[in-house]
Amino acid sequence: MRRLGIHSFVWTGGQTQDGLEMALEKSAEHGYRTIEFAYLRPALFDLDRLARKAQSLDVEVGVTMGLPLDKDVSSEDAAVVAEGKQMLSDAVRAVRDIGGNKLGGILYSAHTKYNWAPTQRGWMNSAATLAEVAEEAGAMGVDVVLEVVNRFETNLLNTAAQGLKYIQDSGSDRLRLHLDTFHMNIEEANPAAAIRLAGDKLGYFHIGESNRGYLGDGVIDFNAIFDALIDIDYQRDVVFESFSTAIVDEALSLACAIWRDTWRENDPLAAHAKQFIELKYAEAQRRRATTARP
Known part of the structure; x- marks a missing residue:
């Protein structure tokens, strides 16, 4: 069943327990049924409390992250790969605990602009x-989805075909792809x-x-995007993602080059995104029905 979601960075930088709980509340208030959190460190947050909050609001939780260079599983250094695997295993357990x-996210390499091409060994x-991580995750009821991102954020998976x-x-x-209209563009x-x-595999x-x-304020052909989602009968989560310096997570802002305000008020942004996505889905369904008529 398809659920519409929103990234928590629309609401909070994610540094505090209260901020994450507020993000859950705001997401539910706007009618979103899924929220995406960035990497959750169990030492910093009460995951059981977050889990109870999400359940009470009927909001599902997904987590995305990227690896640092010293834990890059696409490295040729076995010790670095082992460190990365441990970080991913810890993340899977955190997802289960919440x-x-x-x-999801950039789980297969570091989240950075590389200065070298990937190797076959890497x-x-x-x-x-x-x-191996996907097997562990499957036993805990957690899906592992690999985000295909642009060349400035990884050197490994930049296209769906590569994924x-x-x-x-x-x-x-057990592995599936995580596609993103910003990166595909x-x-x-x-x-x-x-x-x-x-x-x-999506x-x-x-x-x-x-x-x-704001959706519709750029150059992406969303009619074509939603037509394709209808064509493959996509029934998994669709999550709105938008970043602005109005709400800052320092690490993500550096990795994703968020240097300016793309918006200043998050409530109007969230309301508009939900309406826009629902409208585009409805339009695509009508086009499909019209095309299917004899």
Whole structure:
């Protein structure tokens, strides 16, 4: 069943327990049924309390993250790969403990602009590691979804085709792709075709504008995007993602180059995004029905 979600960074920088609980409340208030948190360190947050809060609001939880260079599972250094695997395993347990159902993001490499090309050995180290992590996650009821991002945030998976090859090389049937309209707009020759190519391997979907701001205020062809989601009968989470210096998480702002306000008030942004996504889905369904008529 498809659930509409929102990234917690629309509401809070995520540094405090109260901030995360407020984000849950605001998401529910606006009618979102899924929230996405950034990497949750159990030492800093009461995960049981967050889990109870989310359950009381009927809001599902997903977590996304990226690895640091010293824990890069696409490294050729076995010790670095082992550190990365431990970080991912810890993250899976945190998702379980918060009552969440998915771990996504840049799990297969560091979240950074690389100054070198990936190696085949590094690729296979990463794929083998993620296959093991996905097995652990599956036993805990957590899906592992691999976010395909632009060339300035990883050197490994920049297109859906690369993501599918990676899953094939991993040998795992538990891994799925996490596609994002912002990144596809940079890297894919045809984002809608990339969605159709991913097909049933698509496990999580980010809706974001080309300028990271209000949906419809950039250059992304959302009609084509939603037509493709309807065509593959996508029934998993669709999550709105938008960043602005109005709400800052320092690490993410540096990694994603968030240098300016794309918006200043989050309530109007969240309300507009929900209305926009629901409208685009309805329009795509009508186009599909019209096309299907004899």
